[in-house]
Amino acid sequence: MSSRPETIEWIGSTDGHLCLIDQTLLPTDLQRIDCKDVETVWEAIKMLRVRGAPAIGIAASYGTLAGLQTVDDQDAAAFKARFEEVTKYLETSRPTAVNLFWAMDRMRNCFAENESMACGDLRSRLLEEARAIHAEDRQMCHSIGKHGAGLLGGVSGVLTHCNAGGLATAEYGTALSVFFTAQDQGHDLHVFVDETRPLLQGARLTAWELMQRNIKATLICDSMAAQVMKEGKVQAVVTGADRIAANGDSANKIGTYSIAVLAKAHNIPFYIAAPSSTFDLSIQSGEQIPIELRGSDEITNGFGRQTAPDGVEVYNPAFDVTPAELIRAIITERGVIDPVTSSGVADVVGAAVG
Numbered sequence: 001m002s003s004r005p006e007t008i009e010w011i012g013s014t015d016g017h018l019c020l021i022d023q024t025l026l027p028t029d030l031q032r033i034d035c036k037d038v039e040t041v042w043e044a045i046k047m048l049r050v051r052g053a054p055a056i057g058i059a060a061s062y063g064t065l066a067g068l069q070t071v072d073d074q075d076a077a078a079f080k081a082r083f084e085e086v087t088k089y090l091e092t093s094r095p096t097a098v099n100l101f102w103a104m105d106r107m108r109n110c111f112a113e114n115e116s117m118a119c120g121d122l123r124s125r126l127l128e129e130a131r132a133i134h135a136e137d138r139q140m141c142h143s144i145g146k147h148g149a150g151l152l153g154g155v156s157g158v159l160t161h162c163n164a165g166g167l168a169t170a171e172y173g174t175a176l177s178v179f180f181t182a183q184d185q186g187h188d189l190h191v192f193v194d195e196t197r198p199l200l201q202g203a204r205l206t207a208w209e210l211m212q213r214n215i216k217a218t219l220i221c222d223s224m225a226a227q228v229m230k231e232g233k234v235q236a237v238v239t240g241a242d243r244i245a246a247n248g249d250s251a252n253k254i255g256t257y258s259i260a261v262l263a264k265a266h267n268i269p270f271y272i273a274a275p276s277s278t279f280d281l282s283i284q285s286g287e288q289i290p291i292e293l294r295g296s297d298e299i300t301n302g303f304g305r306q307t308a309p310d311g312v313e314v315y316n317p318a319f320d321v322t323p324a325e326l327i328r329a330i331i332t333e334r335g336v337i338d339p340v341t342s343s344g345v346a347d348v349v350g351a352a353v354g
């Protein structure tokens with residue numbers, strides 16, 4: 001691995017702070033920002049300084065600790081009220097990635113189970129829980145890589161969309177973990193990277209991560225995926241996910257659905273790689289997944305230049321939902337879901353999140 005700083009790090013004890021790579025500055029500047037209060041954590045999530053479903057959940061878990069620093073340990077009722085306020089507030093930062101809500105529920109359960117403790121001890125327990133969420137994600141990513149690499153036998157070219165790498169998780173990633181593990185096993189892959197309009201997570205982040213790992217990466221505009229498939233350059237597609245419904249319908253970065261349709265048309269397997277924390281078994285299908293709508297500026301004035309006329313109407317959904325029938329398999333830390341059906345999902349991750 002390269003020696004780059006951690007994507008997310010809690011520095012110090014319960015009175016410490018959150019330190020994040022500011023992903024909006026990549027690939028030109030590798031800088032970290034300190035988040036010393038919950039508002040700064042919220043802003044970092046909202047503005048995609050920290051992004052990717054698992055990373056959002058981890059950052060928000062630590063964010064609860066930052067939010068509790070304004071409250072006195074002597075007042076248990078105020079401590080509880082502040083905890084409730086802070087977790088609810090963090091949940092308003094972004095709606096689609098279920099890992100955020102999953103992580104807040106973990107923190108709430110931890111609070112409820114330890115409510116009889118003195119506030120100082122409860123604070124320490126909450127920090128332990130946030131650190132556990134962080135450490136578990138690291139493990140899950142490595143396991144996803146191991147399960148996924150086996151699916152790429154005979155594959156030389158793969159396509160990915162957005163960024164599902166170490167920047168989107170505790171470390172190693174989900175989709176990229178599959179490529180990193182294949183590489184560790186001596187399998188040379190050539191990864192075609194969709195640039196991922198409008199915020200260019202593919203160009204800015206995935207291409208950067210792959211190059212750091214010396215994996216052959218070729219950047220393409222999103223609209224080139226069909227041509228790359230037609231030319232036979234890729235034999236598999238692997239992406240991450242932000243929320244997976246009980247029937248396997250999977251929300252991921254806008255444009256993923258188009259790629260899955262294209263993969264079907266070219267008879268290329270389309271895989272999703274995601275941890276069990278990305279499954280939302282409370283919803284039956286992708287129809288119920290909330291899709292984040294973001295500002296028009298991201299499309300009309302991306303990266304400092306106006307590229308559309310003043311006043312033009314814009315529609316900017318940040319995610320789309322790929323129907324289960326287009327997904328060849330879902331790679332989780334617990335094993336591979338294949339076929340992608342409600343019972344397949346329940347068999348592999350039902351116990352984890354049901």
Ligand code: MRU
Nearest residue numbers: 051052053162164168240241253
């Ligand atoms: O808007 P973003 O950059 O947070 O969207 C991220 C994605 O869509 C990722 O593919 C997904 O969260 C999986 S990250 C392991």
